[in-house]
Amino acid sequence: MNRHTTRCDVLVVGGGPAGSTCAAELVRAGLDVVVIDKTHFPRDKTCAGWITPQVVSTIGLDLEDYARGRVLQPISGFVTGVIGAEPHRIRYGDTVSYGIRRCEFDHYLLERSGARLRLDEPVERIERQGAGWRVNGDIESAMLVGAGGHFCPVASYLGARVGRAERVIAAQEAEFLAQDDSCLARPEEPELYFCRNLSGYGWCFRKGDFLNVGLGRIGHHGLAGSVREFWDWLAERRRVPAGPMPRMKGHAYLLHGFGARRRIDDAIALVGDAAGLAYPQSGEGIRPAVESGVLLARVIAAAAGDYSRVRLQVYIAELERRLGEPGIPPGSASSLPSRLRALLGRNVIAQPWFARRVVLDRWFLHAHESALPSLASAGAAGQTTVQAPLRA
Numbered sequence: 001m002n003r004h005t006t007r008c009d010v011l012v013v014g015g016g017p018a019g020s021t022c023a024a025e026l027v028r029a030g031l032d033v034v035v036i037d038k039t040h041f042p043r044d045k046t047c048a049g050w051i052t053p054q055v056v057s058t059i060g061l062d063l064e065d066y067a068r069g070r071v072l073q074p075i076s077g078f079v080t081g082v083i084g085a086e087p088h089r090i091r092y093g094d095t096v097s098y099g100i101r102r103c104e105f106d107h108y109l110l111e112r113s114g115a116r117l118r119l120d121e122p123v124e125r126i127e128r129q130g131a132g133w134r135v136n137g138d139i140e141s142a143m144l145v146g147a148g149g150h151f152c153p154v155a156s157y158l159g160a161r162v163g164r165a166e167r168v169i170a171a172q173e174a175e176f177l178a179q180d181d182s183c184l185a186r187p188e189e190p191e192l193y194f195c196r197n198l199s200g201y202g203w204c205f206r207k208g209d210f211l212n213v214g215l216g217r218i219g220h221h222g223l224a225g226s227v228r229e230f231w232d233w234l235a236e237r238r239r240v241p242a243g244p245m246p247r248m249k250g251h252a253y254l255l256h257g258f259g260a261r262r263r264i265d266d267a268i269a270l271v272g273d274a275a276g277l278a279y280p281q282s283g284e285g286i287r288p289a290v291e292s293g294v295l296l297a298r299v300i301a302a303a304a305g306d307y308s309r310v311r312l313q314v315y316i317a318e319l320e321r322r323l324g325e326p327g328i329p330p331g332s333a334s335s336l337p338s339r340l341r342a343l344l345g346r347n348v349i350a351q352p353w354f355a356r357r358v359v360l361d362r363w364f365l366h367a368h369e370s371a372l373p374s375l376a377s378a379g380a381a382g383q384t385t386v387q388a389p390l391r392a
């Protein structure tokens, strides 16, 4: 045995929202948890940074505390439509979501998780040791949680063909300082524009002094051209500052129902993007990431050391109850034939009632689904967590 061996009950690989939420719940349940991440925090993450009130509730976020020195942009409306066509402005009056910067949000959640941290250390070696694990040669744990995002090494260990043969959402995005008055994007009203064939959408989202612009859609083919066209169209509408398009950063990830990753085995399980859980209609991944973290933590805590696959199967059942069974969801536009999608794009998405009641309320805000309770939300009940009212 190595003199410097670190031992813990649960090793969480990845300190994003899925990993830090799972770790925080496990620590609250009394387990000894280590989070390992290949980068140091704060770190950048390619993301628009939109979170719903259900996320705020599940992670027990104290908005007043969070807003001290960090960007927390209340959202009370949207501008939405189809790229190239005149959009609609839809106002809710109340705060229905928030904009955050991932470099700040992820750092905050990881620091307050209470787990022991091993940062700046990629996971390179995963070995079985009895019923548990030895990772990178010197960390021993009874249970291993893969929260390393789309390219998670634990997902690869479970057989995922990461980066190959998976039908992904490919996205490009830039977040930059934009204090220029000539830019007409309003902070409280993010702008969402669907591709005409509904294969994805672009966004222009002002958060405090920062502007986040990007486009995501099914598959990589032709993405750079679509992003350039979208940028030029936004520039014509004075939604982005004059001047050259900034360097865009790319990322890909799986939507729930679009992949077939094995999510559990004996003493091992995946959460968040590692498990491919983002909502198929909106691409929102932070809520499924934190919810899967909570669900898995509950199952691990209740297992009292018996982490057999049979015992962990409850986690899969709970995930399916929450997100629906994998398989192309019937409500997803991407399951429709392309000509029908184009017709829908031009005629239905552009209708204000459809945009509000279906696209925003159901697909993006999930106004009909209440927040998942957690130990963190129970602990936060007495503090100043402002719950934004949602109207279904």
Ligand SMILES: Cc1cc2nc3c(=O)[nH]c(=O)nc-3n(C[C@H](O)[C@H](O)[C@H](O)COP(=O)(O)OP(=O)(O)OC[C@H]3O[C@@H](n4cnc5c(N)ncnc54)[C@H](O)[C@@H]3O)c2cc1C
Binding pocket: 013, 014, 015, 016, 017, 018, 019, 036, 037, 038, 039, 045, 046, 047, 048, 049, 050, 051, 121, 122, 123, 124, 147, 148, 149, 150, 151, 152, 153, 171, 172, 173, 214, 216, 251, 252, 253, 271, 272, 273, 274, 278, 283, 284, 285, 286, 287, 289
């Ligand atoms: C362009 C774009 C915009 C998006 N916008 C939104 C949005 O507005 N709202 C929303 O809800 N979702 C959005 N998403 C989706 C969202 O970003 C993800 O679903 C979410 O980050 C998933 O969280 P996670 O914790 O599972 O993974 P991640 O946030 O990816 O965290 C994974 C962590 O694992 C670490 N890691 C990776 N490999 C290793 C390794 N070998 N060893 C150790 N550590 C490792 C990484 O450093 C990282 O810190 C967007 C995605 C993209 C691409």
